Amino acid sequence: MAVYEITFSPTGGTDKVTDILMEGYQEEKKEISLLSAQEDYGKYEFQKEDICFIAMPSYGGRIPQIAAERLTQMKGNGARAVLVCVYGNRAYEDTLTELKDKAEEAGFAVYGAVSAVAEHSIMRKFAAGRPDTKDMAELQKFGKKLREKLEQETDSGEVQVPGNHPYKKLGTIPFIPKPGRGCNSCGYCARFCPVGAIDPKDVKKVDEKKCIACMRCISVCPKNVRKLNKVVLLAAETKMAKLFEERKENELFL
Ligand SMILES: Cc1cc2nc3c(=O)[nH]c(=O)nc-3n(C[C@H](O)[C@H](O)[C@H](O)COP(=O)(O)O)c2cc1C
Numbered sequence: 001m002a003v004y005e006i007t008f009s010p011t012g013g014t015d016k017v018t019d020i021l022m023e024g025y026q027e028e029k030k031e032i033s034l035l036s037a038q039e040d041y042g043k044y045e046f047q048k049e050d051i052c053f054i055a056m057p058s059y060g061g062r063i064p065q066i067a068a069e070r071l072t073q074m075k076g077n078g079a080r081a082v083l084v085c086v087y088g089n090r091a092y093e094d095t096l097t098e099l100k101d102k103a104e105e106a107g108f109a110v111y112g113a114v115s116a117v118a119e120h121s122i123m124r125k126f127a128a129g130r131p132d133t134k135d136m137a138e139l140q141k142f143g144k145k146l147r148e149k150l151e152q153e154t155d156s157g158e159v160q161v162p163g164n165h166p167y168k169k170l171g172t173i174p175f176i177p178k179p180g181r182g183c184n185s186c187g188y189c190a191r192f193c194p195v196g197a198i199d200p201k202d203v204k205k206v207d208e209k210k211c212i213a214c215m216r217c218i219s220v221c222p223k224n225v226r227k228l229n230k231v232v233l234l235a236a237e238t239k240m241a242k243l244f245e246e247r248k249e250n251e252l253f254l
Pocket residue numbers: 008009010011012013014015057058059060061062086087088089090091092117118119120121122173212213214215
């Protein structure tokens with residue numbers, strides 16, 4: 001039996017949450033990132049006894065479509081899966097339902113699911129500092145319960161998660177980061193972009209059709225000079241503030 005942490009985490013929030021949930025598997029887990037634009041994900045084949053935590057952020061109440069494509073190239077072969085949806089304290093709508101559909105399509109057996117809050121990767125003032133100490137205690141508890149189920153039960157049962165069919169319509173996110181003053185064209189942003197949207201020869205050039213606004217280029221910039229347009233960002237924060245007021249809690253589905 002092997003234990004895997006399979007994540008799509010452009011700015012690290014999804015990884016943070018999943019690491020806490022998987023503390024009990026710290027020693028043995030193997031990590032697979034779904035962020036690579038070069039990797040052939042079809043090479044991953046799992047076995048029935050394996051345990052796979054599959055984690056993705058919510059983008060507009062859906063899973064990132066590129067992450068869905070990469071996940072469904074894998075062969076689950078009945079491996080036991082725990083699904084994790086991480087969102088920025090607005091809402092996650094159909095994210096878990098879509099993730100469950102895709103995991104099952106790839107051949108995983110879903111034993112449990114978690115929704116959890118992490119700092120909003122575009123509007124960072126929302127859910128700032130989460131997961132915090134309260135979240136950590138809660139997620140550790142969820143992790144123990146999930147481990148009990150995985151160890152004691154031989155059948156996944158029918159895990160119910162919130163969400164609807166048809167899924168919420170996919171939206172476009174008008175936030176494309178650009179390099180500011182001080183950019184020395186080191187090319188990190190292009191190298192680590194999960195969809196190959198940035199021209200490595202001229203990092204100012206972004207293929208707007210490919211960009212998924214995941215903010216990975218901002219988070220890997222060693223000079224901290226890749227940024228969003230401040231005016232556009234402030235306008236969005238002001239317009240959406242009400243939706244973020246109330247603290248959303250983490251949930252466990254078994
Ligand atoms: C393109 C995009 C769309 C997002 N849509 C939502 C959303 O619909 N609801 C929400 O609460 N958070 C939303 N977020 C926030 C992320 O789900 C959240 O910050 C998550 O922790 C990001 O994961 P990462 O840190 O692993 O990249 C969105 C973020 C991005 C980049």
